[in-house]
Amino acid sequence: MSATMTTSKQTKRKPVPLNGVDTPTLFATINAVSAQPELGKFQFRAKNRWLSGTHSQSTMHGFFGAGGEQTHIAPYSAEGDHPAVLSGDDAAPSPVEWVLHALASCLTAGIGTIAAARGIKLNRVESTVEGDIDLRGVLGLSADVRNGYQGVKVSFEIDGDASPEQLEKIVMQSQARSAVYDILTNGVPVSVSVKTPATV
């Protein structure tokens, strides 16, 4: 989820589809939201169901945006579980690994989009995301250790028809406009509510 008005001002070229990005539609979207800001209000959703132990399944289908209710072309589902060393059945990636996937996929989507907006053809984009965590936090063994990652490191390798400097700038712009990077680095207010049979 990344684009840049700056780029459209800097470059006078007519946008053409590139890197699999429908660039004309992207700029049309930017212009539409610019003219009618309420079109930019989105709500994304996941519905989760406990299966057993530490294993659960989410479905992501409907979302609100562009002025109305939308649905994905299919109801996507995914599972989460703890590995065996963390009292799970290892039936799926762990929740903290899903965070890394969210970050990698957001930054990479931005790279594809920004490169297209700048008229740069990409050949290859790969990344490794590493998150360091001390389980004394979640295990309740130390009040001084946080529950979550202490740090996350993203290492990109990128190849495209541009100078190393141009390629690096694409990654930096994606970081500057990434929704997930912002969520992880700046935090977000999260509210949790509970209904029990007595309140349902």
Add this chain to the structure above:
Amino acid sequence: MSATMTTSKQTKRKPVPLNGVDTPTLFATINAVSAQPELGKFQFRAKNRWLSGTHSQSTMHGFFGAGGEQTHIAPYSAEGDHPAVLSGDDAAPSPVEWVLHALASCLTAGIGTIAAARGIKLNRVESTVEGDIDLRGVLGLSADVRNGYQGVKVSFEIDGDASPEQLEKIVMQSQARSAVYDILTNGVPVSVSVKTPATV
């Protein structure tokens, strides 16, 4: 990823497997990490590869923990893409939806684990996670609008063989010990590095 020493001190019952959680192993893990804190140092990883446009794929296989290199029972993979209204092919959930799945699966894993540790049998746990985002941020249309979610709301429905108060306390304890809840609400330092063909 949640457990609680407090609970093991409060309850004198012998831990037995419950809710699909191998509770004796869980307490053995807590005791092992307590005795040898370096066993609690974990590193989780995702390797991502750009496919086209805003579409990419991550693989989650190896991780470090419990004193050595580990692998999941299988290399798990997942994709990410933008919906069509955001210049993607809608081939997969969007990166910001993966964040919601990460949060739901973490809190739910904690609920299963904590209930087991407290000797409470669960019948049903379902949740809806909603994240509100204003795309003027990522589209570069307003310096006053953040890129990420402005807020996230988690709504649980939980049923089990316990009082409403006990069930609510399980959810609250999961929130208090959730890695992903901590990451999202408190933020985490993220570093991004880039290699181009010139530097590879």
